[in-house]
Amino acid sequence: MPTLYEMVKEAVMSSGGTATNKEIIQYALTHYEHDNKQSMIDTINSASVNSLGRINYFFNQREVVEPREKYDFLFKLGRASVTLYNPAIHGIWGIKSVNGSFKVYRVDLQRTVGSSLVLYNLYSREDLLRIFGESEMTPTWRQSGIISVKTSEGDTLFFVTLGSQGIGEEWVDESGILRWHPQKHQKRSDPQIQRFKESNNRGDLIYLFIRVEGDKKYYYAGTLKYLSTVTNTDDRIFFNWQISPWPPNQTFSSNIVKKVPTDVKLEVLTQTSFEEEERTEKIVKGLSPDDVANRLRSLSPNPDEYIVINGKRLKRDLVAISLIKQNRGFKCQICGVSIKKENGGLYIEGAHIKAKSLGGKEEPKNILVLCPNHHKEFDYGSRVVLELNENLIRFNLNGNEYTVSLKIVV
Ligand SMILES: [Zn+2]
DSSP states (O other): OOOHHHHHHHHHTTTTTEEEHHHHHHHHHHHHOOOOHHHHHHHHHHHHHHHHGGSSGGGSOOOOOSOTTTTEEEEEEEEEEEEEHHHHHHHHHHEEETTEEEEEEEEEHHHHHHOEEEETEEOOOHHHHHTTTTOOOOHHHHOOOOEOOTTTTTTTEEEEEEEEESSOOOOEEEESSSEEHHHOOOTTTTTHHHHTTTTTHHOOEEEEEEEEEEEEEEEEEEEEEEEEEOOOOOEEEEEEEEESOOOHHHHHHHHHHHHOOOOHHHHHOOOOOOOHHHHHHHHHHHHHHHHHHHHHTTTOOTOOOOOEEEEEEEEHHHHHHHHHHHHTTTTTTTOOOOOEOSOOOOEEEEEESSGGGGOSSGGGGGGGOHHHHHHHHHHHHEEEEEEOOSSSEEEEETTTTEEEEEEEEO
């Protein structure tokens, strides 16, 4: 009695080198009275070099760079038919290990890609089409910024065109972080967005090609590692990617990298001098709780205004934040912590819900009072706002859900 592998191989050869699953199953039944259909299907899938699911079989859970005679002898033609695998025609298919899981890929193409792509060299889309072994210029290739590499599941060509004026909404900063936002219709539930968030664990290679508006060709800048996403209240999502390797060469640096001001980067309050902030807090501290609540209720909507308290002229933004901190007891609204200062006062921070750079104002419904740890987590962590109104904000931060009151305490 031959093994299942021998049976399958024999069946395919007896039909002239190409067979449907049905024909193979029928052959095993007729010649060997083998009636377990599922075992035949499993054998076909596990032996097909281009079947992405074959990594689920234990003997495929290892690195393969040369076809093995026993296990790598079929090539899938469609959903339910196979032909005998011929590396000269079909290319060299193998299995690689990435971050503890396995992936089916084209060994020969990876070699070509590896030797053809040179960091910080310039490439047109046509160049890349050739390098990645794609046979035609499909509409995706012409238009989309995100192109899946057909020969290695999950690997992606990532095209970015930065605006030529100012910093804009997308940039590469000096630490190699690419700030990027998908198209408006791509919300956080979009499968591609989800896939990107899991790309590090899956070991997906995301090749970055980047240029400035008006350039014809793209720099090849290495690969992207997922860092975090920020979702705004209007459900737009922003990605922070780490470019690897980093730092880049001089040409790339001077053409692509921007000095991004911290306030834009953090999307938080412009860092006013600490002294000015402290002076404001001291003065606001002298107000009665009722006075604080009344002043919050009648805050001027004009962000550039100055407010006079006890004869002192103070910036409206700083006053507003101080009033909110005072009104909420100088405690982190997530963990309740406040930091004691040497002079006996308390230290706490004000975090914008809608970023100042996006028009978010210093008013009770847009400010959270947070400790430094939670402030940074709020800015850099994976954040999804679930509910936001005058009274409260409900959000998910790195997997934890919080509901925080935004009301004026009376
Ligand atoms: Zn906290």
